Amino acid sequence: MTNTPKASVPLLQLALSLEPKSIPALNALGLAFHASHDYAEACRCFEQALGIVPGRVELLRNLAHAQFGRKDWAKAQAVFAQLHVRGEKIQKDWIPHALSLHHLKRNKEAVAVLEQFLAQDPNNAEAWYALGLCVYDVQGASAAIHAYRQCITHNPKKYTAYLNLVAIAHKHSNAQMAANVARDLLKINKNYLPIYGNYGLALASLGKGREAVEAFERLIAGQPANYRCRSNLLFYSQYLEDTTARKLYELHHEWDVRHAEPLRRSWPKHRNDPSPGRRLRIGYVSPDLKFHSCAWFMMDLLAHHDRSAFEIYAYANLERADKVTDQLKANVDVWRDVDTLTETELARQIHQDRIDILIDLAGHTGRNSLITFACKPAPVQATWLGYPGTTGLRAIDYRISDPWLTPDDTPEIFSEQVYNLPRVSHCFRAPEAAEPNALPARAKSFVTFGSFNNFAKVSDTAARLWTAALNRVPTARLLLKSRYIGSAESREAILDRFRRAGADLSRIDFANGNERQDDHLNQYGQIDIALDSFPYGGMTTTCEALWMGVPVVTMLGDRTCARYGNSVLNAVGLGELVATDPEQFGEIAARLAGDLDQLAELRATLRDRMARSPLCDGPGFTRAMEAAYRDMWNRWCQTQSR
Incomplete structure (x- = not known):
C-alpha cells in the first residue's frame, strides 16, 4: 500500500464519520489535503475545526498556510496577522505572511515583516529572496538588487534570485551587470533555461544581437511552448542584417502555428451589429500607454477621434502608470487597466465589450497581448505602430502601413492584408523642447x-x-x-x-x-x-x-x-x-x-x-485612420450579408 497523504484521506474520513467533532482527525485530514495540494478541502477542514475550538493556534497556523496555498491572499494575510498580534508566529510563518501582503500590493507592510524576521535570522536566503520581491516598489532597484545578492550569498543555487536580479539590472540600464549575473549562474548550471531569456535581452542591449538571438534559441529549444521568448527571438531577428524576408516570415508563421492556431477552434461567434454606418467601438491594446515612444504617436489620434462616429476603448497592460498615461486616458471613452488579467481573460473582456475593431499596438515587443488577438475577440483585428513587420497571426486581418514603408513591390511577406494609408502612417506629437541651437x-x-x-x-x-x-x-x-x-x-x-x-x-x-x-x-x-x-x-x-x-x-x-x-x-x-x-x-x-x-x-x-x-497633422492623420477603419468594417459587414 502506498504511504502517501492522499492515501490516508479515506481512513481519516472514516474516522471523522465515527467522531465528527474530533479535532485531531479534522486537523490530520486538513494536513493530508494540504500535502496533496487540495487547498480548498484543507481550508474547509481547518475552518470546521476552528468552529469547534475557536482561536486554537495550531489550527489558525494550518489554515493560514492552506489559504496561502490556495492563493487566497487576503484571508491568509488576515490569519497570519492574528498570529503576529498574538506573538504566536514561528519561523515558517514569516515569509508566507510577507508574500501574502506582497500579492495584495501592500509591499511596505511586507518589507516591515521581512526586516523584522531578518533581524532574527539574517542568513535566511528565502527571506532575502522575498525581500527582493517586496522591496522594489518601496525602496527601488538598489534595495532589491542588494536583497537578491544577499539571497545568492546564502544560497548560490537559488536560481530565481539570479533571474530576478538580471531583470532588474537590465530594466535600470545596467546591461553589463545583467549579463555578468547571468554568466555567474550559467557557470553553476548552464542548463537552467529561464536565464537565457533575460540574458538574451542583456546581450541585445550590449550591442550583441546575434548572441542575443542564440540565447533565445537555446531557451526555445528546451521550452518550445514559451511564446514570449519566441516573440523576443522574432523581434531581435529583425536587427540581423543577414535575415531574409522569407526567413522572417517563416519565423513569424511558426509562432502562429505553435501558439495561435490551437486557439482557432475556440474563436467566438461575433454578434456585432453589421450596419456599415453605425458608431463603431475601436479598441486599442498596448503595454506602452505611458512615457514611451509609442505614446507620442498615439496622442493626436486619440485626441482627434470623431466621438460621434467612434467610441474609443483602451486596454492598458501597464506595469506602472504615469503622467503620460493620464494624458492618454483623458481622450479615451472607456479605459481598462488589464495588467492583472490573463490573455484569455482579456479576450473575454474585449468580446463582452463588443469591440468592433481591435488594434494591436505592440506586435512581438515586450508584454504584448498576441495570445489575446489569437483568441479573435473582435470581428476585425489590425496591427499598427509598435512592431516593424508581420505578426504572423492569421487571426489579425490587417497591417496598417503606408506606401513608403510597404510599397507594392516589397519582398516582405505578411500574414495580414497590408492596408496602406494614402499618407504617412504615423503622426508624431512633438515634445516640448527648446528651440534648435546654432549649427x-x-x-x-x-x-x-x-x-x-x-x-x-x-x-x-x-x-x-x-x-x-x-x-x-x-x-x-x-x-x-x-x-x-x-x-x-x-x-x-x-x-x-x-x-x-x-x-x-x-x-x-x-x-x-x-x-x-x-x-x-x-x-x-x-x-x-x-x-x-x-x-x-x-x-x-x-x-x-x-x-x-x-x-x-x-x-x-x-x-x-x-x-x-x-x-x-x-x-x-x-x-x-x-x-x-x-x-x-x-x-x-x-x-x-x-x-x-x-x-x-x-x-x-x-x-x-x-x-x-x-x-x-493630427486631424488629417486621424481622418485617414478613421476612413481605413470604416472601410475595414464595411468589408466585414459585406461578409455577414452573404
Whole structure:
C-alpha cells in the first residue's frame, strides 16, 4: 500500500464519520489535503475545526498556510496577522505572511515583516529572496538588487534570485551587470533555461544581437511552448542584417502555428451589429500607454477621434502608470487597466465589450497581448505602430502601413492584408523642447555626425555606412549615444564593428543616454547630421532629430524596419536624404557636410517644416485612420450579408 497523504484521506474520513467533532482527525485530514495540494478541502477542514475550538493556534497556523496555498491572499494575510498580534508566529510563518501582503500590493507592510524576521535570522536566503520581491516598489532597484545578492550569498543555487536580479539590472540600464549575473549562474548550471531569456535581452542591449538571438534559441529549444521568448527571438531577428524576408516570415508563421492556431477552434461567434454606418467601438491594446515612444504617436489620434462616429476603448497592460498615461486616458471613452488579467481573460473582456475593431499596438515587443488577438475577440483585428513587420497571426486581418514603408513591390511577406494609408502612417506629437541651437559646426570648425539609436541597431552594415561618411569628410567626428554606454563590453562590441569597417576609432565619441527627455533632446545640439541605423532604422529618433533641426541620412532597405526613415523623411519633404545604396549614403552625408549654409538653414527651418507636414497633422492623420477603419468594417459587414 502506498504511504502517501492522499492515501490516508479515506481512513481519516472514516474516522471523522465515527467522531465528527474530533479535532485531531479534522486537523490530520486538513494536513493530508494540504500535502496533496487540495487547498480548498484543507481550508474547509481547518475552518470546521476552528468552529469547534475557536482561536486554537495550531489550527489558525494550518489554515493560514492552506489559504496561502490556495492563493487566497487576503484571508491568509488576515490569519497570519492574528498570529503576529498574538506573538504566536514561528519561523515558517514569516515569509508566507510577507508574500501574502506582497500579492495584495501592500509591499511596505511586507518589507516591515521581512526586516523584522531578518533581524532574527539574517542568513535566511528565502527571506532575502522575498525581500527582493517586496522591496522594489518601496525602496527601488538598489534595495532589491542588494536583497537578491544577499539571497545568492546564502544560497548560490537559488536560481530565481539570479533571474530576478538580471531583470532588474537590465530594466535600470545596467546591461553589463545583467549579463555578468547571468554568466555567474550559467557557470553553476548552464542548463537552467529561464536565464537565457533575460540574458538574451542583456546581450541585445550590449550591442550583441546575434548572441542575443542564440540565447533565445537555446531557451526555445528546451521550452518550445514559451511564446514570449519566441516573440523576443522574432523581434531581435529583425536587427540581423543577414535575415531574409522569407526567413522572417517563416519565423513569424511558426509562432502562429505553435501558439495561435490551437486557439482557432475556440474563436467566438461575433454578434456585432453589421450596419456599415453605425458608431463603431475601436479598441486599442498596448503595454506602452505611458512615457514611451509609442505614446507620442498615439496622442493626436486619440485626441482627434470623431466621438460621434467612434467610441474609443483602451486596454492598458501597464506595469506602472504615469503622467503620460493620464494624458492618454483623458481622450479615451472607456479605459481598462488589464495588467492583472490573463490573455484569455482579456479576450473575454474585449468580446463582452463588443469591440468592433481591435488594434494591436505592440506586435512581438515586450508584454504584448498576441495570445489575446489569437483568441479573435473582435470581428476585425489590425496591427499598427509598435512592431516593424508581420505578426504572423492569421487571426489579425490587417497591417496598417503606408506606401513608403510597404510599397507594392516589397519582398516582405505578411500574414495580414497590408492596408496602406494614402499618407504617412504615423503622426508624431512633438515634445516640448527648446528651440534648435546654432549649427555646432560653425563653432567647432568641423561637422559632427551622430546617432542616438540604441546599440542593438548598430550592425556591421551600419558601421560600414557611417565609416563611409567619415571617410568622405576627413575632419568630421561621430557621436554615439546609448543608455548602456557605461559598459566596457558594450563599447568594445560597437568599436569592434568599426574596426572591421576600417574606421579611425579616434574620431568616434560616446555620450551617456541616461538623462531626462529635455536633456536628451538638448544633446541633439551637439550634432549637425544624424546617421540612421540599418537594417533596423529609427522612427522616434528620426522624428526627434528633425524636431531639433538635425537632418537625418537614411538608407532604404527591403523590409519595414529598414524603411522608417524613408516614410518620415518623405513626409517632411526630405526624400533626397534617402539613399538607395551604400555609395549614395556616403555621398548624401558628404554633400550635407560640405554646405554649412544649407545645414544652418535646415537647422533653422526644419521644426516649422515638420510642424506643417503630414507627419504632425493630427486631424488629417486621424481622418485617414478613421476612413481605413470604416472601410475595414464595411468589408466585414459585406461578409455577414452573404
